[in-house]
Amino acid sequence: MLADEDGAGAKLWAMAHLATPMVLRVAATLRIADHIAAGLRTAPELAEAVNADADALDRLMRYLAARDVLSRDESGRYALTARGEALRDDHPAGMRALLDVDGAVGRIELSFVQLLHSVRTGEAAYPVQFGRPFWEDLAADPARADSFNGWMSANVPARAPGLLSCYDWGSLGHVVDVGGGDGSLLIALLTEYPELRGTVLDQPDTAEVARKSLAAAGLADRADIVAGSFFDPLPPGAGGYVLSWIIHDWNDTAARAILRRCAEAAGPDGTVFVLETIDAGGGAPHTGMDLRMLVHCGGKERGVAEITALAAGSGLKAVAVYPAGKLSIIELKPVS
Secondary structure, three states, rough: OOOOOOOOHHHHHHHHHHHHHHHHHHHHOOOHHHHHHOOOOOHHHHHHHHHHHHHHHHHHHHHHHOOEEEEEOOOOEEEEOOOOHHHHHOOOHHHHHHOOOOHHHHHHHHHHHHHHHHHOOOOOOHHHOOOOOHHHHHHHOOHHHHHHHHHHHHHHHHHHHHHHHOOOOHOOEEEEEEOOOOOOOHHHHHHHHOOEEEEEOOOOHHHHHHHHHHHHOHHHHHHHEEEEOOOOOOOOOOOOOEEEEOOHOOOOHHHHHHHHHHHHEEEEEEEEEEEEEEOOOOOOOHHHHHHHHHHHHOOOOOOOOHHHHHHHHHHHEEEEEEEEEEEEEEEEOOOO
């Protein structure tokens, strides 16, 4: 490195170089921590287990040892450090699955190498990296779709307490979880409000997963499953239409189209609920997630004012905002 008297260049390099994040992702994808925990300690043993080149794998693990993710003794045997324990699949942080480049979230992260395309065009980078839009890519690989649904449902327990307590969902009679994934959110709602009925609408493969999840939860008699797209007409006449972490996946044009379909289905007496991550001041707090939305699907994080403006262009008006823990709920009513 050239002259760097104040260390600013070194600090930038530490933030910018791609080696460490990719080494961690490869280790997570190969489940190195799990194999070490199971008793495999040398590079040849591990390489045989994960179908890797022993020399290349040893070099990768030496890199991790130099960064206190692994330890390495004089005989070349590896062990997990306290930091490395977080790479185990059973660690409560769930980091291994997030870093796995064969999974949906890890694959999304890889599309950041095409960020320049997104910044120049305002369009998603994922299709440039992988040849097709994220949702098409997800639909083409059931295992990847399962990993995405699993990640989404894993977030429900953290979000549910604030969500369930901030509004009387039972008063709606019937709610449609629009783009409801594997049914995790609807299960939480129906469990908390025994008088409530619900519907999950999602793509056919995901809808079938939701059907099984609701049946396993003993809620099949109070829930319906509809296979379809939220760009098409939605089941009409429900008391509430819930969009949980949906609008941020889409650009303004598509988001307005989704909201318009909800307004049509809700009719004059229904209500539309937009659930998004919004800070106490009404803005979108997470700059990292905002860039992820841009890169992977051309979406964006939005605050209350931006969502209200989208709603106004879709025949809806905002009537209330409810803080719900890590989320906020914007209640929308059709414009009469």
